[in-house]
Amino acid sequence: MRKDSRLSRMLHVLIHMDHLDGPATSEKMATMLSTNPVVVRRTMAHLRDQGYVASVKGHGGGWTLAVPLSNITLLDIHQALGDSSVFTIGLTDEHTNCPIEIAVNLAIRDAMEQAEALLLERFKQVTLDKLTAGFADFQAEHHEPSPVE
Amino acid sequence: MRKDSRLSRMLHVLIHMDHLDGPATSEKMATMLSTNPVVVRRTMAHLRDQGYVASVKGHGGGWTLAVPLSNITLLDIHQALGDSSVFTIGLTDEHTNCPIEIAVNLAIRDAMEQAEALLLERFKQVTLDKLTAGFADFQAEHHEPSPVE
DNA sequence: AATACATGTAACTTTAAAAGTTTCATGTAT
């Protein structure tokens, strides 16, 4: 089953973006993520729709953070990507009238809902600025002026 | 992403098997699950390998429970199916040397491990006999003698 | 105005793992 690595990728680039002065192009982000610019634009579009980043077309354009990292949680990004089911485990036909099947699905669903609630709660507790808080290097480089172009 | 419905399906048939006198054939189980006998045998093979069910070839053969439902938990079956990752969320290249990517993956992995631990703990607390404990009907029918063939 | 650059988007193909299918070998009561 193919894994959804969008959350991991987006968090990665968002933090890098915070270390840049100018906008980041899809091309550069794609190189950073070992992927394609179209995949980057497609995924970043979700974050733009929720107001976390902004995009500018044309020469000198690209993507910039619209909100400080301290105001963005893992949950925010997870939900911005469209909170599809986080589990590979699925239930069988939910329109069944077999009491056994209903009882089985109820038990599995209950456990999954509790686990998902915990996952989202953990995601909610972490803002993006905290992820690299342990790395003094990154905090020092943070917003350091540098020549562009 | 295609969901893994094996756990749901196997729990369903295991409980039905407990209500039967003779062995259940892959054919009958497939009909019950709206699928194919080969899919049933392939999945049931995992449970047989772990000793939860037994299979008998030839005329009058089929599948039978090898352990009482009260001795089987959801976790047992989940693990018997091969405890692959329960999340659709994946991490990016784990062999990276980018500190940001490492920090991001660490945070996501940490949350997922906690959530998975809770899921498995919930699975562990439920034995299969408890799933239909609320249905007096099923308990009454339980092991009732009935003519076969 | 022409050009180079960058996003926006449509319309595909590829990928991975469960699920589904076909076919036949093997084993076992009657």
Next chain:
DNA sequence: ATACATGAAACTTTTAAAGTTACATGTATT
């Protein structure tokens, strides 16, 4: 001998993310 049932190999199908190709749209720069 026969009918029945599992075991297993060797496929195809399914699903959504990922990857790709191609082009339209918009915007600084010269």
